[in-house]
Amino acid sequence: MAHTAFGRRAVLVVEDEPLLPRLAVEIVQDAGLEPLEAANSDEAVLILEARDDIASSSATSRWQAR
Numbered sequence: 001m002a003h004t005a006f007g008r009r010a011v012l013v014v015e016d017e018p019l020l021p022r023l024a025v026e027i028v029q030d031a032g033l034e035p036l037e038a039a040n041s042d043e044a045v046l047i048l049e050a051r052d053d054i055a056s057s058s059a060t061s062r063w064q065a066r
Contacts, residue, residue: 009032009033009034010033010034010035010036010053010054011028011033011034011035011036012036012037012038012044012047012048012054013025013028013035013036013037013038014038014039014040014041014043014044015039016039016040021037021039025037036054
C-alpha cells in the first residue's frame with residue numbers, strides 16, 4: 001500500500017484476467033483506498049517507476065517460477 005499525494009492510501013491491483021481486477025478495484029474503493037490498476041507485470045512496473053509515492057516490497061518473489 002502507498003500514500004498518494006493527497007494522503008489517501010493506494011493499492012496496486014495487477015491481474016491479467018479481466019473480471020478479477022474489477023472486483024478487486026471495487027473492494028479497494030469500498031475500503032476507502034485508491035485503486036491503481038495494471039493488466040500485467042509490465043504495466044505494474046511502469047506504474048511503480050512513474051510514481052514516487054509507492055513503496056514496493058518483494059512479496060512477488062515467492063510467486064516466481066520454481
